[in-house]
Amino acid sequence: MTSGIRRTGIEKTMKVVLLISALASVLIVVLIFLFTMKEAMPAFREIGVWKLLSGTTWRPGNGEFGILAMIAGSGLVTLGAVVIGVPLALCTAVFLSEIAPEWIVRIVRPSIELLAGIPSVVYGLFGMVVIVPLIRTIPAPGNAGYGLLSASIVLAVMVLPTIANISEFAIRSVPRGYREGSLALGATKWETISRVMIPAARPGIISAVVLGLGRALGETIAMIMVIGNSVVLPTAITGNPLSIFLSRARTLTGNIAVEISYATGVHESALFATGVVLFVLIMLVNSSARFLLNKGAH
Amino acid sequence: MKKNIIRIIALAVLILPGACGQPETGEQGAGATGSETVEISVVGSTTVQPLAELFSEAYEAINPSILVTVSGGGSSVGVKSAAEQTADIGMASREIKDSEIQDCPEIVVHTIARDGIAIVTNPDLDVDGITMEQARGIFAGEITDWSEVGGVAGMITVASREEGSGTRSAFEDLVMSDALVSELAILQPSNGAIRTTVASTPGCIAFISFGYLDNSTKPMAIDGALPTAENVSTGSYPVVRPLNMVTYGEPTGAVAEWLEFILGEDGQAIVVAEGYLPF
Numbered sequence: 321m322t323s324g325i326r327r328t329g330i331e332k333t334m335k336v337v338l339l340i341s342a343l344a345s346v347l348i349v350v351l352i353f354l355f356t357m358k359e360a361m362p363a364f365r366e367i368g369v370w371k372l373l374s375g376t377t378w379r380p381g382n383g384e385f386g387i388l389a390m391i392a393g394s395g396l397v398t399l400g401a402v403v404i405g406v407p408l409a410l411c412t413a414v415f416l417s418e419i420a421p422e423w424i425v426r427i428v429r430p431s432i433e434l435l436a437g438i439p440s441v442v443y444g445l446f447g448m449v450v451i452v453p454l455i456r457t458i459p460a461p462g463n464a465g466y467g468l469l470s471a472s473i474v475l476a477v478m479v480l481p482t483i484a485n486i487s488e489f490a491i492r493s494v495p496r497g498y499r500e501g502s503l504a505l506g507a508t509k510w511e512t513i514s515r516v517m518i519p520a521a522r523p524g525i526i527s528a529v530v531l532g533l534g535r536a537l538g539e540t541i542a543m544i545m546v547i548g549n550s551v552v553l554p555t556a557i558t559g560n561p562l563s564i565f566l567s568r569a570r571t572l573t574g575n576i577a578v579e580i581s582y583a584t585g586v587h588e589s590a591l592f593a594t595g596v597v598l599f600v601l602i603m604l605v606n607s608s609a610r611f612l613l614n615k616g617a618h
Numbered sequence: 619m620k621k622n623i624i625r626i627i628a629l630a631v632l633i634l635p636g637a638c639g640q641p642e643t644g645e646q647g648a649g650a651t652g653s654e655t656v657e658i659s660v661v662g663s664t665t666v667q668p669l670a671e672l673f674s675e676a677y678e679a680i681n682p683s684i685l686v687t688v689s690g691g692g693s694s695v696g697v698k699s700a701a702e703q704t705a706d707i708g709m710a711s712r713e714i715k716d717s718e719i720q721d722c723p724e725i726v727v728h729t730i731a732r733d734g735i736a737i738v739t740n741p742d743l744d745v746d747g748i749t750m751e752q753a754r755g756i757f758a759g760e761i762t763d764w765s766e767v768g769g770v771a772g773m774i775t776v777a778s779r780e781e782g783s784g785t786r787s788a789f790e791d792l793v794m795s796d797a798l799v800s801e802l803a804i805l806q807p808s809n810g811a812i813r814t815t816v817a818s819t820p821g822c823i824a825f826i827s828f829g830y831l832d833n834s835t836k837p838m839a840i841d842g843a844l845p846t847a848e849n850v851s852t853g854s855y856p857v858v859r860p861l862n863m864v865t866y867g868e869p870t871g872a873v874a875e876w877l878e879f880i881l882g883e884d885g886q887a888i889v890v891a892e893g894y895l896p897f
Contacts, residue, residue, distance in 0.1 A: 379798075380781055449818060456819070464775040464819055466804050549780065549805035568804060578780045578807040581664060582692045 353599060360596045363589035372593055378551040380579070380587040387594055389553045393468070393569030394601070396554055397547065398536040400472025400565055401479055406529055408476065409483035410518075413525075416484075417491040418513055436481035444545030447474035452546055460558050460566050466548035469565040474542055479532035486531065490524020491517055523613050530609035534602055540573040549574055572598045656872040660688045662696015662709030665784045665827070666861050669731065670709060672888050677879050684872050693784050700864040701725050706873050708864040711784040712791065724867050729860040729897045730880050731889040734828040735789050736845035736857070738813075738835035740820055745769040747839030750856065753793055756823060759800030764821060776803040777815045777824035785809065788859040789825045825857075829893035847895050861894065 363372065367385050375386015412432070416425055451473050456465030494517055502512040518525070548568030556564045570578075576591050576598075583591050660670050667690050674686030691699075693710040700708030701722035714727050737753060739745070748756070748767050755761035757776055765771040778799050779786040790799065804822075806812045809830040816822045817834040828845065831837060837845045840856060849855035869877055879885050886896045 378781075381787075448814065453818065462773070462802070464773075464804065464822070466815075466819075544807060545811070549807070550802055551805075552801050568802065570805070578805065581690065582780075582783065584692065584695060 353596075356592050356595045356599060359592035360589055363586055363593040366586055367590065367593075372590065373597070376553050378575070380583070380590070383586070385586070385590040385593075387572070387575065387590075387597060389551050390570050390572045390575045390594065391597065391601075392553055393547070394537060394571045394573070394598075396564070396569065397468050397471045397475060397543065397571060398533060400468055401475035401536045402529070402533065404472055405476030405479045405532065406483060409480050409528075409532070410487055410525070412480070412484040413487035413491055414513055414518070417488045418509075418517065432481045432484055435477070436485075440478065440539060440542040441545075443474050443478055444542035447471070447542060447546040455566070458566065460563055462557050463566045464548075464568075466546060467566050467568045468547065468554060471543050471547040471569075471571075472565065474546055475536050475539060478539060478542065479535050482535055483528045483532040486528035487521070487525045490521040490528065493524065494520040526612050527609060530605060533605050537598065537602055537605065538573060540571070540577050543571045544574045544577060547571060547574065549578060551575075572601075654683065656684050658684060658686045658707065658873055658876055659705045660686060660707045660709060660863075661691055661699040661705040662864075663693040663711040663784055663861070664690045665693075665711035665733070666696075666709035666730075666863075669861065669889065669892060669894070672892065673876070673880050673885055676884060676888060677876055680879070681875070684876065686876065693787075697725070697864055700866055703866050706865070707869075707877075710862045710864060712788045712859055712862075714862065714864065722866075726865050726868055728863045728865065728869075728877055728881070730863050730877075730885070731861040731897055732850065732858050732895040733861055734845050734847075734850050734855060734858045734895065735785060735792070735825050736828055736831055737823065737825050737838040737840060738816055738831070739823045739838055740816055741834065741836045742820060743769065743836060745838070747842060747844075749841055750793065753838075753840060754795070754797055757794060757799050757803070757825075758797040759802055772821045775819055775822040776800055777812055777819070777822055778803040778805055779809075779812065779825075780805045780807050783807075785825070785827055789857070792857045792859065793825075828895070831893075850895055858895075860897075 363385065372385055372387060373391070374388055375384065376388050377384045377386050378389065412428075416428060420428065447470055451470045452465035454465075455467070455470045455473075456463065498516050498520055499512055502516045503509075507515070547570065549570045550568040551570050552568060554564050554567040554569045556562075557566055572594050575594050580588070580591055660674070667688055670686075670688045674688055677686065678684065693712050696705075696708035696710045697714060697718050698708070699705035701718070701724075708725075711733065714725070719725065737748070743764070745764055745767055752761060752767050756767070756774055757778070759776065761767060762774050763771060764774055776799070779789075786799070804815060804819075806815055809826045812824045812826050813830055813832070813835055816824045816826075823838075826835075828847075831845070839845075843849045843854040843856070845855055845857070850858050863877060863880070865873060865877075868874075881897065889896050
């Protein structure tokens with residue numbers, strides 16, 4: 321009897337503890353957003369939301385605050401990372417879940433997990449001394465190696481573990497019957513993977529990519545080290561439109577990190593406004609993923 | 619650890635009366651009486667901050683009854699804090715602007731050290747010196763090839779500190795006059811990162827504080843003068859900024875004693891050891 325009372329007591333307490341823990345993260349998100357918003361209000365009022373978002377000149381010394389160049393920088397570097405990183409991560413996931421023998425999996429998977437544990441400043445350093453000199457050898461006027469391409473490559477490697485791990489898990493979670501059925505109907509292994517396994521794992525793969533996107537948008541220090549940080553709207557530097565990736569840029573996160581220690585007044589507030597924009601962007605990415613997931617489920 | 623705790627408590631004691639609307643902080647440093655602990659608050663430039671921290675550590679070893687709390691915020695914040703008496707001392711890594719003196723004629727500037735700003739390039743470059751005019755052209759993005767300043771043809775890559783950096787604003791004042799640093803410059807947020815960028819990028823040029831000069835980059839002569847302490851003392855090297863401490867009125871009591879220590883032999887030895895130039 322006493323043990324029964326104690327057990328229901330524990331049950332109730334644990335329920336409350338778990339509820340509080342779950343609510344804590346909601347509360348923290350709301351608090352961070354409200355605080356950032358409050359600090360950003362003076363900038364929105366004094367500069368104007370549209371002028372802030374559409375301005376291409378960022379010269380705090382002259383009172384010019386436009387973050388369009390940073391929005392473009394963050395967008396393009398994330399796009400670059402996705403283009404390079406997603407195929408790589410997806411192929412890794414398919415290989416690990418469908419093709420690789422057990423002993424290879426036992427070597428490759430811990431390596432990928434190790435990749436996730438490397439501090440981003442180390443990636444930045446690696447990018448600075450290895451990737452940047454490599455990119456510099458591309459002959460184009462004004463190309464010094466620092467820029468979107470170097471940053472995209474570094475970022476692709478950084479999001480690889482996130483995307484590869486979750487995608488692999490998603491593919492492994494596809495019921496065995498799907499694969500066996502496909503093979504039994506005479507489909508080859510490749511047909512089974514590309515027509516059955518990947519489509520069946522699509523919701524998981526999409527969430528993997530979106531988590532990777534979120535990580536890419538938020539990455540700061542490694543980007544600062546390789547992207548050049550110049551506040552310019554990225555433009556193609558030769559006739560080839562792809563050379564836009566050789567252009568230098570600044571990310572939204574980098575803008576905050578580079579300048580916050582000096583900023584006062586409107587400048588500081590404008591940096592918080594940069595944070596709000598970043599916040600909204602990430603919310604958009606996450607909710608579009610949710611939308612895609614729901615659509616996929618029906 | 620223990621010292622930190624004492625500092626935090628001291629800081630809290632300092633802040634509390636202020637919160638009740640009694641701006642007494644300016645008076646705090648005034649009466650250095652024997653056994654009682656006296657608090658000096660120092661606020662401002664992040665360039666001067668590490669020096670100030672070393673001064674305070676060294677001075678507390680000699681005179682444990684004085685606690686110096688150092689915090690950053692930038693040169694402008696430093697001057698403003700001193701003028702408004704929210705801090706005993708403001709730090710600034712540049713000249714005090716005329717407008718700042720106009721706003722508060724009572725402030726007194728104490729130059730505690732000087733810091734040269736050197737123009738450095740990648741060590742493989744074959745250009746040894748440029749003129750002030752050429753430096754302006756290069757950093758403004760008007761001169762884009764080394765052949766224009768007497769070197770072998772090759773692209774000039776400009777690297778710079780970010781907007782808001784004291785080193786950058788001092789460089790703009792001393793070298794750029796009205797021109798602006800090119801928007802295409804690679805921006806790095808610290809002297810160290812600038813140095814790595816210059817060392818690893820062929821044809822790269824940037825400016826760094828004297829304290830960061832080493833073999834990985836090549837110092838450029840400006841108008842024939844190399845960035846050395848000697849050339850600064852003879853006045854032939856032009857790009858030098860003062861590191862200042864600002865007080866409201868002539869300092870008295872503990873604040874005066876602390877400034878005396880900084881300007882004395884021991885303080886200036888720290889200045890030299892950290893790679894800066896004595897005042």
